[in-house]
Amino acid sequence: MSMATTILGRKIGMSQVWSEDDRLIPVTVIEAGPCVVSQVKTVKRDGYAAIQLAYGDIKPEKVNKPSQGHFAKAKTEPRKHLHETRTAEGDAYKPGQKITVDIFEVGGKVDVTGTSKGKGFAGVMKRHNFKGGPGGHGSHFHRAPGSIGMCASPSRVLRGVGMPGHMGSETVTVQKLEIVKIDTEQNLLIVKGAVPGGKGALLVIRAS
Numbered sequence: 001m002s003m004a005t006t007i008l009g010r011k012i013g014m015s016q017v018w019s020e021d022d023r024l025i026p027v028t029v030i031e032a033g034p035c036v037v038s039q040v041k042t043v044k045r046d047g048y049a050a051i052q053l054a055y056g057d058i059k060p061e062k063v064n065k066p067s068q069g070h071f072a073k074a075k076t077e078p079r080k081h082l083h084e085t086r087t088a089e090g091d092a093y094k095p096g097q098k099i100t101v102d103i104f105e106v107g108g109k110v111d112v113t114g115t116s117k118g119k120g121f122a123g124v125m126k127r128h129n130f131k132g133g134p135g136g137h138g139s140h141f142h143r144a145p146g147s148i149g150m151c152a153s154p155s156r157v158l159r160g161v162g163m164p165g166h167m168g169s170e171t172v173t174v175q176k177l178e179i180v181k182i183d184t185e186q187n188l189l190i191v192k193g194a195v196p197g198g199k200g201a202l203l204v205i206r207a208s
Helices: 065-073 124-128
Strands: 006-018 024-032 035-041 050-055 081-086 109-115 120-122 165-167 171-183 188-192 202-207
Touching: 006 050, 006 081, 006 188, 024 171, 024 202, 035 065, 035 081, 081 202, 109 188, 124 165
Parallel strands: none
Antiparallel strands: 006 024, 006 202, 024 188, 035 050, 050 081, 109 171, 109 202, 120 165, 171 188
């Protein structure tokens, strides 16, 4: 029996389901696994206990020779994504072992980590929720950031000042999402609420 609490998956999209008390619940459908244990690290050999999960199909011609040898050592087919997760029971796993969505239970809570949608270059009003200046034509100050530092002292811009720049494409974790439904035949995990990223985005799902 698998004791893993982490699995890789991809976001399929959002939908809605009806609860037993006739409430409409917004949900996200995730294809979770199946994953394969491609490497096991132990305290004795590596200094810490962890397992490496492999997920996603990949064409054989896109796998380089080092990766081919890595997966051949684990006696498993090459996968597209690799993710290492710490575990207290490293010796309980074996290379080639499958991790599926049945490690979770309906009603349980999970933390989902992914990369948020990229929004390109954004100004301070969109990126940092600045109020902006007056809307009148004579203002000459509408969506600009305004003052960003002092004159004589300290004569520099301090760290952490809200500035225009690239928005999105950051690692985001949404915690304690409730599991609404599990489909073990199609490897689907349906959770309440939204998760980071667009359709097809890679996700790391951990038990809360």
